[in-house]
């Protein structure tokens with residue numbers, strides 16, 4: 001069949017549901033899983049075109065991350081493993097909302113013409129597919145496959161049930177020349193973890209403060225059972241995985257997971273009194289977010305939270321230390337945060353002498369900014385983040401490491417170089433990855449001989465409060481300066497300023513969510529009561 005009739009045929013099988021519209025937000029398309037057939041089919045077409053355009057492998061993941069089990073979603077990964085370039089989002093949106101097969105086909109043909117994408121089979125294209133554990137995932141995967149194969153010359157390769165970061169990592173590997181699979185991912189994580197653990201200064205090895213046990217909340221999603229596989233190949237750390245999604249353990253993201261733990265500051269289900277004193281971690285449903293916590297005694301399951309900001313701080317300290325030990329390896333370090341970063345965290349990182357930059361919410365913005373540095377560290381407070389190393393830095397580090405290993409084996413410098421090499425292999429440079437981040441945190445605590453308490457005590461979070469308000473039209477609010485100021489409606493910012501000025505260490509901002517139909521309010525102040533009251537009073541003005 002020719003390209004046009006193939007598209008028409010395929011599109012006829014996935015009609016747009018009546019009265020719905022879809023938008024490619026900060027994390028792709030999201031909605032109730034039952035209405036996403038046409039959207040995922042069309043995202044398959046976008047992915048196929050993206051692969052043709054770039055001449056590289058791209059990825060497509062079916063997941064709704066930390067959202068409820070009935071939701072689902074789809075996002076596309078670019079050849080380097082990052083989120084699809086924003087310049088393609090308008091086309092993705094137009095295609096998702098095309099009313100009928102004819103207009104859909106016309107959009108595709110016109111876009112291909114404008115972008116000079118070779119249609120008709122002269123060139124081949126490849127899309128790697130994965131999904132999380134949601135029940136609607138299987139049908140949606142089939143829709144994606146049909147969308148992909150409606151573009152002549154493209155193949156869909158189903159990599160199975162994976163965490164989002166696993167798929168992004170694989171796409172990156174495939175374009176770097178290795179057709180990596182999940183077992184390669186597991187091997188890379190466990191090998192680099194082992195190397196980093198073995199590089200700990202000897203006098204750290206028997207310290208009591210190095211607590212060996214970690215309990216992990218898998219959010220009843222895909223991350224828990226992947227971690228159970230990884231833990232078979234690592235030593236020096238005892239991992240107990242809960243909320244793995246097995247029969248009887250509960251529903252995906254319900255009362256558990258990184259989003260719940262970070263927002264509610266409450267232990268996830270399956271955790272209780274018997275876990276007092278033990279270091280715990282929580283993943284989200286597709287394992288791209290990570291937070292740590294510990295239960296507070298006599299508090300009805302309240303927790304002490306170690307969020308993305310504190311993970312970021314730990315990573316920054318460790319990398320800065322190794323660079324200092326290495327002496328002559330100049331590297332420009334940049335730390336990227338959003339307005340949701342706790343003010344105490346930002347102060348702490350600035351006090352380390354590091355450059356801190358702010359971007360709007362959404363990992364694609366942070367990732368893009370972090371790419372501008374030799375070493376770019378980024379984290380959202382909610383636990384999504386990673387470390388990026390520039391090609392030039394990686395090759396300099398590699399030569400330094402080789403030279404030191406032959407000339408000064410066992411020296412402080414050589415060990416610092418090897419530690420950095422292990423970090424570059426352990427951290428997922430495609431996207432924030434809870435599993436790789438978790439192992440890096442553990443290896444760093446071990447190297448530093450730090451207890452969980454010592455990590456908590458780096459700085460004290462300022463009390464904060466997040467609220468969300470449903471409004472008629474959230475796009476009526478327009479922000480500037482990395483979302484810290486409202487520019488429209490103009491009067492709103494004045495009101496926020498007046499309220500904020502009433503509080504010591506007061507900080508407050510308001511922004512429309514990119515993933516939900518709400519406006520979010522964030523407030524920070526010297527006490528919890530004042531943070532609460534600041535957030536509440538600003539919420540009144542938003543309504």
Ligand code: NG1
Nearest residue numbers: 026027361362380382513514515516
């Ligand atoms: P929105 O809904 O735009 O606030 C949320 C998170 C983001 C990011 C995206 C993608 C908060 C306040 N916002 O975005 O940080 O993770 O979801 O999942 O946590």
Ligand code: ZN
Nearest residue numbers: 065284286288
């Ligand atoms: Zn997620």
